[in-house]
Amino acid sequence: MRRLRLAALILLLVVAVVAIVRAVSVAGPPSRAQLREQAGLTGKQELLIGVKDDQPRVSQLLEGGTFAGFDIEIAYLIAEDLGFEAARVKFLPIESEDRARRQARTPDGRFVTVDLVVASYSITAKRREQGVIFSAPYLQTEQSVVTLKSGGLRPTTFADLAGKKVCTLATSTAEQNLTAAGAQAHGRNRISQCIQELYDGEIDAVTTDAAILAGFVAPPPVGDLPPMTKLTNPKPLHHADIGADGDELWGVNTGPDPAMRDLVNLSLEEARTGRNGKRWQAAFDKYFGHAQQYNVDQQVAVDRQPPPAPSDKVEVRRWPWERFALPDPNRPRPAPSPGAARVRARRNSGC
Structure with missing residues (x-):
C-alpha cells in the first residue's frame, strides 16, 4: 500500500511538472527558435x-x-x-x-x-x-559637410552655407535644414552623385552623415578591390565640423x-x-x-x-x-x- 501511495505521488509530481513546463512555454516569453x-x-x-x-x-x-x-x-x-x-x-x-x-x-x-x-x-x-x-x-554619428580643399569655403555652421549650392540625399531632412539656412539645396538619390558634382565644380558642398562622408575623404582600406561605382576627376576634400546639434x-x-x-x-x-x-x-x-x-x-x-x-x-x-x-x-x-x-x-x- 505504501509503495502504491509513493508511486501515485511521483506520478502526480510528474504530471504537475509537465503542466507547469507547458504553461510557462505558452504564457512565458518565446525561445529564440x-x-x-x-x-x-x-x-x-x-x-x-x-x-x-x-x-x-x-x-x-x-x-x-x-x-x-x-x-x-x-x-x-x-x-x-x-x-x-x-x-x-x-x-x-x-x-x-x-x-x-x-x-x-x-x-x-x-x-x-x-x-x-x-x-x-x-x-x-x-x-x-x-x-x-x-x-x-x-x-x-552626426551631420557634417565636405568641400573641396582647393576652394575657399570652410563652413563652421549651417549659416555659412547661405547662398551656396549644397547637395544632399533627397529623402533626408537635411534639405529642409539647408533651405532654412538660405542655401540652395540639391537633392540626389545617391551620395556618390553629390560627390561627383562637387569634383566637377557644379556645387559648393555636400552634407550628410559624417560616417558616410568620411569614406570619400579617406583612402580605401588596404586590400579592398576597386569599387564598381567609379568617380572621375577626384580631388582632395575637406571634412568640416559644422557643430550640428544632435546625433x-x-x-x-x-x-x-x-x-x-x-x-x-x-x-x-x-x-x-x-x-x-x-x-x-x-x-x-x-x-x-x-x-x-x-x-x-x-x-x-x-x-x-x-x-x-x-x-x-x-x-x-x-x-x-x-x-x-x-x-x-x-x-x-x-x-x-x-x-x-x-x-x-x-x-x-x-x-
Whole structure:
C-alpha cells in the first residue's frame, strides 16, 4: 500500500511538472527558435538584405561582385545570429527612397522585397510615424559637410552655407535644414552623385552623415578591390565640423514582423554586451577608426555601440522554466509626444 501511495505521488509530481513546463512555454516569453519560426525564417534558404552600394567604408559594391564596409559587417553579424551563414546571405543594392518600402534591385533590374535593410538608415520620429519599424541603433554619428580643399569655403555652421549650392540625399531632412539656412539645396538619390558634382565644380558642398562622408575623404582600406561605382576627376576634400546639434543613430529596417524586430534587437544587444562585441569593434576600427586620421576636423562616429532604448530590449526563454521580461511583440510602440517628434525632426538629417 505504501509503495502504491509513493508511486501515485511521483506520478502526480510528474504530471504537475509537465503542466507547469507547458504553461510557462505558452504564457512565458518565446525561445529564440520560436521567434525564428514566427519570423518565417525556419526552412528559409536565403536571407535578402538591402544595402548601399556607393558609400566607401560604409557599404560599397566592389569589382568581382562583393560588398564591403561597416554596414556589411553588421549585416553578416545579424544574419549569423538569425541562422544564416555568409554563403546564404544575399546583398542587393537599395536606393535611399526605397529603404522604407524595403525595395531593392536584383542584377536583372527587378524590384524585390528584402528581409532587412542595413543601409546607413537614420532612426527618426517622422520615419517611425510613417510606419518604418527600426531596430535598436547600431551606430552613432552626426551631420557634417565636405568641400573641396582647393576652394575657399570652410563652413563652421549651417549659416555659412547661405547662398551656396549644397547637395544632399533627397529623402533626408537635411534639405529642409539647408533651405532654412538660405542655401540652395540639391537633392540626389545617391551620395556618390553629390560627390561627383562637387569634383566637377557644379556645387559648393555636400552634407550628410559624417560616417558616410568620411569614406570619400579617406583612402580605401588596404586590400579592398576597386569599387564598381567609379568617380572621375577626384580631388582632395575637406571634412568640416559644422557643430550640428544632435546625433544620427543608424538602425535596421526589420519590416513589420515583430518577431524579426526582436531577433535583430537580440543580436545587436548580444553584440554590445556579449560574445559578438569584438566583431562590432573590429568592424568599427577597420572602417571608421582607420578613417579618423584623414578626417582631422570632424569625428567620424562614436567608437562604442549605442545602447538600446528600454522598448528595444529583448530577452528570450532558454529553458522552459525560465521567465524573462520580454516586451509583448504585438504591443505597438508608444508614439512619441509631438514635442519630442519636433525635436528629433529638427536635430536629425535623417540620412
